[in-house]
Amino acid sequence: MLADKIIFTGLQCLGIPYVFNAPSDQTDKFDCSSLIQYIFRVNGISLPRNSRQQFEIGLPISFSHIQKGDLLFFTTEKRKNRRGPSKIGHVGIYIGNGEMLHTYRPKNKVTISKLNSYWKAVFVMAKRVI
Template identity: 40%
Template sequence: MQKMNKNYLGKKTIISLGLALSMFSGLSTSAFAAPVATATVNKGVNFRADQSTSAPVWGFVKQGTVLPVEAANDYWVLVDYNGKQGYVSRSYVTVHENKPAPAPSPSNPAPAPAPSNPAAGGSLANKIVNTAASFQGRVTYVFGSKDLQRLRLDCSSYTQYVFQLNGINIPWGSKAQAKLGTYIPRNQLQPGDLVFFSVSTPGQINHVGIYIGNGKFINNLPNKGVVVSDFNSSHWTSHYITGRRI
């Protein structure tokens, strides 16, 4: 879930491991880890002081320029350019997630935390649901984060990690995930299906969860972490967009 122009940003898609943001704080520049993504400018774009088309323009970035990314959502990308951190419109760039470099030390690094009670046996859908549920009380919601070591995740990096632990690789970002698999009508959803919502701009996907059956879905929410939500509540019903089966 996210805020737009400091009130409700569009979907968080990438990327700052140390980005400690809540639902109501917008993108921050105070706690960034090393960039783990780059943005290639597809068409010349204004470099702005804030995430708004009315924000001051600090410069113009030419086509083909590759910029270090600090954080991003579906609308704006926070980048480093000419010694400053500022924003470019996501419509003009392509963001590439970087692979972390191998650790220089020969010692064995600690693995990312695994589910506390991984599913044994049963269908893949049940394993996905059980894996998702195992993170309740263990995940901290952080906008734009995919910190698997500390389990500081947003809604889509959480679903991405759950599927990854079950041998299925899906991209980060609710919009990207909504392009996968097969469309499933609301009344035909089954456990393990991804469900997508619009929580800011009407009609635009910017939140994702995993349907677990019996009118419930599990998702990672600001200020709450991983929780089971009532899929049939008036709030979620009014914000529902689509379901996909991976």
């Protein structure tokens, strides 16, 4: 199944450092959207470079219907009052069991996080691109 291959690829990236605006042609550092772009590219799916562009593609999915491999989009404190794609400030991949694979500044590396109350509060939408 493609979703399992995507998750497997992502798990190989655990621990790689987070760097804001990391170039998309590097695999020694990622930001949230370059990580997503890389994982999907390795598995034959071309995605745009940043999270707002990635948000504009795929089939919208509600939180209650997310499946492995879905992209999860979140807002941030700076962006929460904006509308449309400009509201998006973070992206991750749903890996099942209430967890996502992503990278972000506080953790400073590719990591797995529980979709806890914090992430649910800033969740905007999921998108299915596979």
